[in-house]
Amino acid sequence: MSSGPSRRQVLQGAAGGAAAIGLASVAAGALDSSGAAAVAATPGVLDLYINEGFAPMVDGSLVYMRGFGDAPTDIGSATPSLRARPVVFLADGTLVSSRSYPADAVLPVEGRPTPAANHPTLVGQCLIHREHWASYFPDRTIIAETGSTVRIQVHNQLSQSHELKIPGVASTGAIAPAATAMLEFPAPAPGTYFYGDPGNAPVERLLGLHGVLVVVPAGERWRLSEGSVEFERQWVWLCQDVDPVWAARAHAGETIDPVRTPASPRYFMLNDRSGYLSLGVADDEAVNHATHEETLVSGFARPTDVRDFSKPDGHGSVATGQLIRLVNAGVVIHQMHFHGNHVWTVRRNGVDFPRSAGRVDAEGHVVLQQWEDVVELDPLDRKEIVLPIKRPPDAIDPVWEARAEDWHYPMHCHAEPSQTAAGGLYPGGLVADWVLAAPGSEGSEQ
Amino acid sequence: MSDAEHTLYPSQAAFASDQNREGSPETQFRQRPDRTFLREFYGRRLRFPDGAEHEMWGFEDDRSGRRFPAPLIRATEGEMVHVHLKPSKRSHTIHLHGMEPDPRNDGVGHTSFEVSGSYTYQFRPDPGAPGDVNQGAAGTYFYHCHVNTVLHVQMGMVGAMIIDPVVHPDYPVPAGARRSFVDGPLYDIATEAMLVPYSVDPRWHELNHAAGLSGEDVGLDRFEPEHFYLLGGALSGGRPRGDVQAATGYRANLPETGYPSLLRILNLNYFPTRARFTDEAGAPVEMVELIAHDGRAFRDTSDPTAPSPPVRDTGHPLTTSVIAFGAAERYDMLLHPPRAGTFLVHVDWLHWVTGEILATRSLPVVAG
Numbered sequence: 054m055s056s057g058p059s060r061r062q063v064l065q066g067a068a069g070g071a072a073a074i075g076l077a078s079v080a081a082g083a084l085d086s087s088g089a090a091a092v093a094a095t096p097g098v099l100d101l102y103i104n105e106g107f108a109p110m111v112d113g114s115l116v117y118m119r120g121f122g123d124a125p126t127d128i129g130s131a132t133p134s135l136r137a138r139p140v141v142f143l144a145d146g147t148l149v150s151s152r153s154y155p156a157d158a159v160l161p162v163e164g165r166p167t168p169a170a171n172h173p174t175l176v177g178q179c180l181i182h183r184e185h186w187a188s189y190f191p192d193r194t195i196i197a198e199t200g201s202t203v204r205i206q207v208h209n210q211l212s213q214s215h216e217l218k219i220p221g222v223a224s225t226g227a228i229a230p231a232a233t234a235m236l237e238f239p240a241p242a243p244g245t246y247f248y249g250d251p252g253n254a255p256v257e258r259l260l261g262l263h264g265v266l267v268v269v270p271a272g273e274r275w276r277l278s279e280g281s282v283e284f285e286r287q288w289v290w291l292c293q294d295v296d297p298v299w300a301a302r303a304h305a306g307e308t309i310d311p312v313r314t315p316a317s318p319r320y321f322m323l324n325d326r327s328g329y330l331s332l333g334v335a336d337d338e339a340v341n342h343a344t345h346e347e348t349l350v351s352g353f354a355r356p357t358d359v360r361d362f363s364k365p366d367g368h369g370s371v372a373t374g375q376l377i378r379l380v381n382a383g384v385v386i387h388q389m390h391f392h393g394n395h396v397w398t399v400r401r402n403g404v405d406f407p408r409s410a411g412r413v414d415a416e417g418h419v420v421l422q423q424w425e426d427v428v429e430l431d432p433l434d435r436k437e438i439v440l441p442i443k444r445p446p447d448a449i450d451p452v453w454e455a456r457a458e459d460w461h462y463p464m465h466c467h468a469e470p471s472q473t474a475a476g477g478l479y480p481g482g483l484v485a486d487w488v489l490a491a492p493g494s495e496g497s498e499q
Numbered sequence: 500m501s502d503a504e505h506t507l508y509p510s511q512a513a514f515a516s517d518q519n520r521e522g523s524p525e526t527q528f529r530q531r532p533d534r535t536f537l538r539e540f541y542g543r544r545l546r547f548p549d550g551a552e553h554e555m556w557g558f559e560d561d562r563s564g565r566r567f568p569a570p571l572i573r574a575t576e577g578e579m580v581h582v583h584l585k586p587s588k589r590s591h592t593i594h595l596h597g598m599e600p601d602p603r604n605d606g607v608g609h610t611s612f613e614v615s616g617s618y619t620y621q622f623r624p625d626p627g628a629p630g631d632v633n634q635g636a637a638g639t640y641f642y643h644c645h646v647n648t649v650l651h652v653q654m655g656m657v658g659a660m661i662i663d664p665v666v667h668p669d670y671p672v673p674a675g676a677r678r679s680f681v682d683g684p685l686y687d688i689a690t691e692a693m694l695v696p697y698s699v700d701p702r703w704h705e706l707n708h709a710a711g712l713s714g715e716d717v718g719l720d721r722f723e724p725e726h727f728y729l730l731g732g733a734l735s736g737g738r739p740r741g742d743v744q745a746a747t748g749y750r751a752n753l754p755e756t757g758y759p760s761l762l763r764i765l766n767l768n769y770f771p772t773r774a775r776f777t778d779e780a781g782a783p784v785e786m787v788e789l790i791a792h793d794g795r796a797f798r799d800t801s802d803p804t805a806p807s808p809p810v811r812d813t814g815h816p817l818t819t820s821v822i823a824f825g826a827a828e829r830y831d832m833l834l835h836p837p838r839a840g841t842f843l844v845h846v847d848w849l850h851w852v853t854g855e856i857l858a859t860r861s862l863p864v865v866a867g
Contacts, residue, residue: 111511112714315853319720329514332609336507359632361803385851386771388826392607393599395795409801410815413789417773417823421810424632424795426597429771429825445599446625447636449579451528452601460602461610467827468851469649469769473719477711478515479647486610 091125092233097148098204099140099195102126103215103228103250103262105304106133110320111327111474111481116297117304118261119250121193121217125210135261136192136325142240144200144271152346154196155274158187163342165351165488166285167495169370172356176454177492178444179353180370181285184275188286189346191324193264195248197240198271205236215257219248219266220433221403243270243278244403245289245378245435255384255432256309259296259316263382265289277376277437282399283363284376284439288350292430292466292483293325294318294383316384321471321482324348328474328481350375350440350464350487353495357441359397359424374441379430385468387430387483393445393462394487395424396438403435427467440487460489512714518608518646520590523616526581527603530621533578540587540656541565545742547699551726554704555655558593567743568695568730568767569642569658576637576665576681577626583619589708590615594645595660596827597794598622598636607645624662629669629682630798630806637664637680638794639693639763639829649719649769650710653703657767659693659731662794676758679831680796683809686833690750690760693731694774696846697767698724698858722769727848727858730767748863749844751786751834756867759833762787764824770857771825773847776864783820784842786864790817791831836866 092100104122107115122134141149141156153160161167166186168179190196197203207217209228217234218224222241225234249263267289270279277284296316299309323331324347326340333344345351352375358364362373377396381387399406399422411421418429428438444453445460465472465484474481508514538558543565545555558569572595574580584593590613594606600622602611612618627635644656664681666672676685700723711717732746751760766772776784790797790811797817798807810817822830836842842864848857 113510317721317852328511329508330511332514334505334508334514334609336509341507357633358803360800360807364803386825388828390596390827392594392605392610393602395597395599395793407801409799409810409813411797411810411817412815413817413819413822415821417819417821419789419792419797419817421797421817422800423792423797425828426793427825427827429823429828445601446634447599447622448601448604449528449530449621449623451530452603455528456601462602462605463607463610467769468825469652470720470722470851472649473711474511475714476716476718476720478511478714479649479711479719480609481511481515 092208095206097146098206099148100206100208101137101217102134103207103209103211104134105211106130106135108133108135110295111330112478114475116295116320117300119211119257120261121264125208136264138192139190139194139196142197142201142203144198146201153187153189154269155187159185160187161286163351164189164346164349165490168353170368173368175356177354177456179355180366180368181355183369183371186286188288190289191291191347193291194289195264195266197266197268199240199243199268200271201240203238203240206233207236208233214252215250215262216252217248218251219246222246240268242403243268245380245437247380247382247433247435249382253309253311255316256299256311258382259294259384260300260303265291265378265380267378277399281405282376282439283371283373285352285373287376287378288348289324289378289380290348291324292379292381292383292387293322294385295320295322318383318385319476320474321466323483323485328478328484331484332486348485350377351490352442353490354444355442357443359439359441362439374439374443377438377440379428379436379438381430381432381434384432385471386432387471388467389428389430389464390467391426391440391462391464391487393460393489394441394443395426396428396440398423398425398428398436398438400437401434442489445489456491458491459494461486462489515712519612520608520615521612524612524614524618526619526621529619530579532581534574535581535583536572537561537583537585538569538593539585540591547726547728547743548745549726553699553701556651557655558658566739567655569656571658572642572660573663574624575663576624576635579621579623581619581621583617584614585617586614591644591646591651591656593620593642595620595622595640595642597640598624613646626665627681629667630808632798632800632807635664635680635796636794637662638791639765639831640794641765647709647712650703650706653700659695659765661763679761679791683790683796684811684833685758686761687752687758689735690752691734692746692749692760692762693734694746694762694764694844695730695767696772696848697728697730698848699726700724701726724848724857727860729846729860729862746862748865751836751864751866753836753839753866759835762832762834763829764822764832765829766824766826768848769826770851771823771849773849774822774824775845775847776820777843777845779841779843784837785818785820786834786836786842787820787822788816788818788833788835789822789830790833793829834864836864839867841865
């Protein structure tokens with residue numbers, strides 16, 4: 054194996070590479086079906102448009118939604134802009150449009166990092182590349198390096214007031230219909246943040262006005278924060294619930310009272326996809342391709358040590374897995390269950406769990422870094438976990454040693470009604486797979 | 500990559516109604532088992548402790564009878580374990596939740612196969628070592644059918660599973676005692692027990708095996724439980740009686756009586772639950788020490804080059820009077836009653852959207 058990019062990776066890089074935001078993005082969103090024009094882009098400023106439109110669910114039905122798009126569209130649009138493509142605010146002051154980060158790192162084909170070498174002693178295991186692979190991010194992700202200034206211009210296209218708020222960080226305040234607000238703030242501490250419209254909570258958030266801000270330490274781009282968890286690559290998993298009854302009422306101009314008529318979600322999504330779309334088994338290769346890159350965690354087996362994710366192995370590699378940033382934009386308590394490997398939970402809502410002297414909080418949750426096979430994710434919670442991508446510990450030796458194909462394991466929410474769509478269609482809800490790659494399947498690097 | 504290996508589907512209905520099915524697939528590299536469990540499908544109306552009868556589907560073995568929950572699977576780390584599934588007429592699987600074998604033995608249709616004839620699931624729980632946070636499978640688990648899971652689990656195709664630790668010479672185990680993980684504290688076998696909240700939405704129990712899979716709206720997004728049960732009870736209580744193994748109360752040793760009592764909790768609901776320990780007047784009592792979660796011990800991992808002792812051995816036990824545990828979560832806990840007498844454990848069922856308390860059930864914990 055070599056550590057250089059393959060031809061396939063280079064081609065992939067061209068497609069996923071960064072582009073400075075400027076005229077190109079203006080042209081892309083220049084005209085919507087109503088003829089409204091996007092504003093001229095200001096260098097270093099992200100323009101978000103609060104739009105409405107109809108979005109397809111996994112069963113093909115269309116549901117009214119609102120969202121922070123990256124071009125102005127109106128409700129009649131066949132392709133409404135309800136979520137913005139990922140962008141990166143760099144420490145040097147530039148803003149780039151990019152599905153991947155870091156821009157100078159190697160893009161993993163189908164999202165799967167390949168190893169640096171076979172492990173010298175452990176059968177079927179590998180040594181991973183350190184600080185080598187870029188990560189792909191889903192729509193709605195805003196990445197900011199520490200030291201950068203986040204500048205977002207929010208244009209309210211709708212007939213009600215809206216807001217973009219990052220709780221604990223910054224807010225536009227109410228933006229009147231047809232008005233624009235400028236939000237500018239220094240990138241906060243490294244971590245995972247929710248952004249959304251807090252109006253009539255949780256109504257506007259559930260209608261689609263939400264996203265994720267990821268702040269990365271500029272000098273340590275493969276760590277959760279300075280000196281903290283190191284990872285091979287990282288993922289954002291945004292959990293979303295959709296209530297089509299609320300949506301229809303909002304479309305009709307009703308004001309929804311979330312206490313009198315609580316949400317009753319009928320669709321459950323991970324990174325805006327459900328069921329077969331989220332599992333990458335649709336007959337649409339472009340969707341499957343994006344799902345693999347953004348959502349379906351994948352890698353080669355490696356030894357890990359949760360005491361120290363930067364533990365050197367003497368071969369230039371480290372004993373770590375992949376970081377997943379879990380964010381719940383929905384209204385139900387999700388229970389993220391991983392088959393195949395337990396995960397190591399390191400942080401909740403921006404506060405690192407301790408490694409010693411833990412406690413049980415007033416709600417009855419344990420505050421300590423720990424293994425879990427079910428990670429509770431309350432509405433608006435953010436948790437960072439490490440999936441070790443290690444040999445499944447209870448597989449027997451001869452099966453492991455004869456392994457010749459990818460091993461697929463589900464991740465699904467164990468609050469099982471979330472596994473449905475429109476009242477059935479199991480498994481049609483908040484589900485994903487993760488893949489333990491077969492030895493020898495490293496592809497063109499071989 | 501995976502796309503090439505998988506059938507691609509034009510719609511969710513096509514995918515949901517076309518999970519991989521096999522008759523009687525082979526158990527690859529079949530080994531001689533140390534433990535074998537038979538799990539056959541049954542369907543039957545069962546009478547619950549509140550007098551209600553519900554149509555239930557479950558697993559039975561050749562001695563258990565048709566009861567709920569399904570019989571306990573109990574094995575020791577390092578043992579070769581076989582679970583032989585006979586699903587009867589329809590397709591089912593057994594997913595050994597928290598056990599991490601290869602996909603063929605993981606019991607999920609879309610990553611391996613559903614079984615219509617029979618299949619023997621094979622796995623070997625990972626042996627633990629003292630101070631090692633990266634190894635060891637001892638703890639509390641459960642198993643369930645993973646076909647149309649949202650329905651089949653609610654219908655009762657579920658049972659508890661316990662993995663006992665290997666015995667290490669530095670952590671001997673005297674008669675009458677056991678450890679829940681290799682270097683865990685000794686506990687009293689005679690009072691070991693389980694607390695398993697479960698609830699029933701009667702509407703769901705009228706549905707058929709494949710309800711919803713073809714795209715029909717059968718309302719499986721709406722779980723509206725009307726009956727609330729605390730299952731489990733003492734694990735050494737002898738042969739269970741009645742249709743449903745409901746807990747009636749717990750015993751908790753005092754230090755002068757013997758080793759502490761161990762309680763294993765498992766949420767079989769789809770909604771979050773909360774267990775609260777109080778005195779008879781309802782005042783919270785910090786009598787619980789959490790020692791493990793989801794089959795893994797709570798350890799101090801602050802020294803990256805030294806062993807990771809259980810947190811209780813570092814002067815920081817995880818003591819509490821309240822435990823929040825959502826769907827499928829498990830906790831192992833020691834009970835430390837402050838004095839002789841009767842205490843109470845209350846379980847609150849919370850709505851997954853509103854957080855409203857849907858029901859509370861309470862049981863006595865008798866300390867002596």
